[in-house]
Structures are given as C-alpha cells and as structure tokens.
Amino acid sequence: MFHLILFLFFxxxxxxxxxNLLVQSHPINSALSxxxxxxxxxxxxxxxxxxxxxxxxxxxxxGAIMVLFLITIMLLxxxxxxxxxxxxxxxxxxxxxxxxxxxxxxxxxVGRTSTTHLVSIGALWGAPKDIARLLFHxxxxxxxxxxxxxxxxxxxxxxxASRPEAIARPHRSRPVPQExxxxxxxxxxx
Amino acid sequence: MVFVLLxxxxxxxxxxxxxxxxIQNRWGPTRVGPFxxxxxxxxxxxxxxxxxxxxPHVYKPLYIAAPIIAVVFAIxxxxxxxxxxxxxxxxxxxxxxxxxxxxxxLVVLGxxxxxxxxxALAGWSSNSKYAxxxxxxASAQMISYEVSLGLSLVxxxxxxxxxxLREIVEAQRHLHWNILFQPVAFFIYLISAYAETNRTxxxxxxxxxxxxxxxxxxxxxxxxxxxxxxxxxxxxxVACLATLMFFGGWLGPxxxxxxxxxxxPVIWFCLKVFFFMFLYVWVRWTLPRFRYDQLMAFGWKxxxxxxxxxxxxxxxxxxxxx
Numbered sequence: 001m002f003h004l005i006l007f008l009f010f011x012x013x014x015x016x017x018x019x020n021l022l023v024q025s026h027p028i029n030s031a032l033s034x035x036x037x038x039x040x041x042x043x044x045x046x047x048x049x050x051x052x053x054x055x056x057x058x059x060x061x062x063g064a065i066m067v068l069f070l071i072t073i074m075l076l077x078x079x080x081x082x083x084x085x086x087x088x089x090x091x092x093x094x095x096x097x098x099x100x101x102x103x104x105x106x107x108x109x110v111g112r113t114s115t116t117h118l119v120s121i122g123a124l125w126g127a128p129k130d131i132a133r134l135l136f137h138x139x140x141x142x143x144x145x146x147x148x149x150x151x152x153x154x155x156x157x158x159x160x161a162s163r164p165e166a167i168a169r170p171h172r173s174r175p176v177p178q179e180x181x182x183x184x185x186x187x188x189x190x
Numbered sequence: 191m192v193f194v195l196l197x198x199x200x201x202x203x204x205x206x207x208x209x210x211x212x213i214q215n216r217w218g219p220t221r222v223g224p225f226x227x228x229x230x231x232x233x234x235x236x237x238x239x240x241x242x243x244x245x246p247h248v249y250k251p252l253y254i255a256a257p258i259i260a261v262v263f264a265i266x267x268x269x270x271x272x273x274x275x276x277x278x279x280x281x282x283x284x285x286x287x288x289x290x291x292x293x294x295x296l297v298v299l300g301x302x303x304x305x306x307x308x309x310a311l312a313g314w315s316s317n318s319k320y321a322x323x324x325x326x327x328a329s330a331q332m333i334s335y336e337v338s339l340g341l342s343l344v345x346x347x348x349x350x351x352x353x354x355l356r357e358i359v360e361a362q363r364h365l366h367w368n369i370l371f372q373p374v375a376f377f378i379y380l381i382s383a384y385a386e387t388n389r390t391x392x393x394x395x396x397x398x399x400x401x402x403x404x405x406x407x408x409x410x411x412x413x414x415x416x417x418x419x420x421x422x423x424x425x426x427x428v429a430c431l432a433t434l435m436f437f438g439g440w441l442g443p444x445x446x447x448x449x450x451x452x453x454x455p456v457i458w459f460c461l462k463v464f465f466f467m468f469l470y471v472w473v474r475w476t477l478p479r480f481r482y483d484q485l486m487a488f489g490w491k492x493x494x495x496x497x498x499x500x501x502x503x504x505x506x507x508x509x510x511x512x
Contacts, residue, residue: 059296059340064333
C-alpha cells in the first residue's frame with residue numbers, strides 16, 4: 001500500500017514535470033523540468049525493484065546528459081521563446097492523433113483481463129549480475145553493434161563540428177584581413 | 191547523522207584554517223575558545239545573522255534554489271556510507287550505516303553527479319560575468335573528471351566483484367587492502383576527486399585572481415555558507431569513499447573488552463577519513479593552480495586513457511587467474 005502511494009506520487013510528479021516542460025517559455029526552466037521527469041522516473045524504477053536501472057538513469061540521464069543540455073543553453077544564452085498561436089496542422093492532425101493514441105493505450109490496458117503479463121510493484125529483477133548476464137552473454141552482438149554505432153555517431157559529430165579549412169590545412173597561419181592592412185597604411189599617412 | 195556530518199564539515203573548515211596557518215608559519219584562529227576550537231560556532235552564528243543581500247539582476251527562483259540543491263545532494267550521499275561494523279546495543283543490534291543498498295557505490299556516484307546542478311545554476315542565475323564563467327568552468331570540469339573517477343573505481347569492482355560498499359570493505363579483510371592491488375586506480379581516483387570537489391590544484395571555478403569568487407560571487411550570508419558547506423561535505427564524502435574503496439574502511443586491529451571492540455572500528459574509520467581530509471589541506475597549500483587548457487588536456491588525454499588501461503589490465507589478470 002505504501003509502495004502504491006509512493007508510486008502514484010512519483011507518477012504525478014513525473015507527469016507534472018512533463019507538462020511543465022511544454023508550458024514553460026524559458027529554455028532553462030524546461031530543461032530543469034526534464035531533469036525532474038528523469039529523477040521521478042528513476043524513483044519509479046526503484047519502486048519496481050530495478051535498483052541498478054534507477055541508478056544508471058540518474059547517473060547517465062540526469063547527471064550527465066542533462067548537464068550538457070544545461071551548459072549548451074547557458075552558453076547560447078537563449079532568451080524567452082516567443083509565443084505563437086499554434087499551427088493549423090497541429091490542431092487538425094495533432095490533437096485528434098493524441099486522443100486516438102491515448103484511447104488505444106487505455107483500451108489495451110483496461111481490456112487486459114489476465115494479470116499474468118503485468119509487473120507488480122517490487123517484482124522486477126534488476127540486479128547488476130542479471131543485467132550483466134543479459135548484456136554481455138545473451139545479447140552480446142546487439143550490444144557490440146550499438147557501441148560501434150555510437151562510435152560512428154561521435155566521429156560524425158566531430159567531422160561536422162570542425163570547420164572544413166581546419167581539416168584541410170591545419171598548420172597554416174591565418175592571413176591578415178585586407179581591411180586591417182589598409183587601416184594601418186592610412187594611419188601612417190596621417 | 192546529519193548533525194555529525196555538519197559538525198565534521200564545520201571543523202574541517204577549522205582544520206583547513208589551522209593547518210594552512212601553520213604551513214605559512216602563522217597561528218590561525220586562536221581567539222575563540224582553546225586553540226580557536228569554537229571558531230566554527232562563531233562563524234555559523236555570524237553567517238546566520240548577516241544581512242542577506244540579493245542583487246536586483248538575478249533570476250530569483252533559481253538563485254534561491256541553487257545553494258539548496260548543492261547542500262541537499264552533498265549531504266544526502268552520506269546515507270549509504272557504512273562507518274562501522276555490526277554493534278549490539280542491549281537486545282538490538284545494527285550495522286553502523288543508515289541504509290545498506292546492494293548498489294551503494296552507484297548511489298553515491300549518482301548523487302554526486304547531481305551536485306553539478308547547484309554550481310551550474312548558481313553561476314547562471316546570478317546573471318553576472320564572473321559567476322557565469324565560474325559556473326561553466328565548474329560544470330565542464332566536474333563532468334570531465336567524473337568519467338575518470340567512475341572508471342578508476344571499476345578496477346576495484348572487478349577485484350571485489352560487488353557494488354555494495356559493505357561487501358567491498360569485507361573483501362579487504364586481513365590487510366588485503368585494495369590500494370595494494372590497485373595503486374594506479376587509487377591515484378587516478380585521488381586526482382579526479384580533487385578536481386570533482388573543485389579543490390586546489392583544480393580550483394579554477396573559484397580562482398580568486400581571475401574570477402573574483404566564481405559561481406558564488408553574488409551570494410552572501412547563509413546562502414554563501416551553504417555553498418561552503420556543500421564543498422566541505424563533498425570532501426568528506428570523497429574521503430569516506432577513498433577509505434572504503436582502497437583503505438579497508440573500518441577494518442583495523444580490534445582488541446580489548448566488548449565496548450572497545452565496538453568503538454574501535456569507528457575510530458579506525460574516522461582516522462582514515464581524517465588522514466584524507468588532512469591530505470586535502472596539505473595539497474591545497476602546497477601546489478599552485480593549473481591553467482584551464484592544461485586541466486582539460488590532463489583529464490581527457492592522461493587520466494582517462496590511464497583509467498581505461500587500468501581496467502583492461504585488471505580484467506585480463508582476473509580472467510587469467512580465474
């Protein structure tokens with residue numbers, strides 16, 4: 001019972017954070033509410049018994065990725081977003097789409113009569129040893145392929161981020177711009 | 191427990207002032223109480239009663255939240271740190287630890303990784319150049335050194351085969367301290383821990399000579415003191431972790447009557463942690479500060495490859511012996 005109350009509590013925080021993420025007009029506030037979502041998700045994992053997953057969720061998402069988000073927002077010094085009245089596409093297709101999707105999800109959940117496929121609170125096995133066996137024994141090939149994929153993505157990001165001239169001629173000193181030369185000359189003349 | 195930690199934090203400030211004074215051939219605090227021992231108390235009272243200035247240009251919600259975030263995450267990580275063995279108190283018995291999780295180490299790492307937000311948000315919400323620069327430096331530095339900090343501990347985990355802090359300590363019985371098997375990991379851990387807690391020689395986020403005071407430039411009174419508390423509480427946590435992971439935690443010679451047998455492990459633990467706190471102060475007043483590009487290059491090009499190499503070698507040795 002106590003677990004159920006906690007579960008509902010963190011679920012409510014999670015949804016509130018997600019809504020706040022969309023409503024807030026300042027990017028920093030949105031990023032912070034995303035952190036709240038991540039944190040409450042970690043609490044939900046913890047309640048389900050997946051301790052390792054919860055810790056990884058906090059370390060990787062809340063502790064590392066969101067910090068990079070935050071630094072980027074701070075560096076760009078992004079201001080408040082401008083409010084628009086919303087696009088017609090969103091109203092015509094988006095809103096009915098969301099309603100249909102949520103009805104489908106609700107119908108599947110309610111229509112399920114047997115409880116054999118549901119996970120009860122605290123019943124999930126998520127010990128580090130079990131996860132390690134799954135990752136490095138049962139699903140070794142997908143794991144390794146994913147790591148190669150991430151490596152390729154990193155290399156792609158490095159190539160895209162660095163300027164093409166810097167790759168072509170790394171040791172060439174920067175030429176003095178034409179305008180500065182002229183300014184110097186005129187300065188001497190006077 | 192929180193009270194003990196906060197007292198430890200206050201007295202580590204006293205320790206820092208006293209040791210630094212003696213290194214520089216001064217006396218340090220002497221006026222309040224014997225050897226200046228009541229100085230932290232006086233400081234605390236002064237911080238509480240000082241005027242709390244809030245600059246008009248700050249972004250208020252985050253400006254107020256930032257020191258709270260910093261302190262909460264710094265203090266809560268102590269919950270999973272075991273500081274002694276099993277004790278019997280009358281009919282009851284307990285482990286000297288608040289909670290024993292089987293992923294205790296990951297919890298500590300997770301909580302310390304969240305501590306970055308306090309610093310980063312303080313820098314940003316102050317809305318001034320020095321604070322922003324300090325906050326950005328701090329968060330960049332903490333992220334980069336957290337990687338090698340985490341990887342340096344993986345070697346220990348491979349040797350002991352558990353994530354529970356209690357089991358890691360128990361695996362080091364009979365002087366099989368991990369420092370003997372993992373010396374490289376220990377030094378990587380020590381260096382990245384100094385960077386992680388923003389201490390000299392890695393105290394660029396608050397480098398007085400270029401950034402005034404870094405991320406807490408705009409803070410005063412108790413809010414400023416909260417950043418100070420967070421920094422020292424982080425130091426205590428990191429020192430505890432070093433003791434648990436590499437120096438056998440509370441293990442040490444135990445003898446005498448039963449009451450002494452219960453107290454001695456706690457004393458060994460405290461002595462080891464005290465040694466690391468002293469080392470912090472010692473290093474601070476001995477070494478000069480890094481340059482920023484040196485700091486980043488050292489973290490990514492030296493410490494990280496070294497930590498990865500350490501993991502590979504350890505794994506190979508363990509696999510070969512198994």
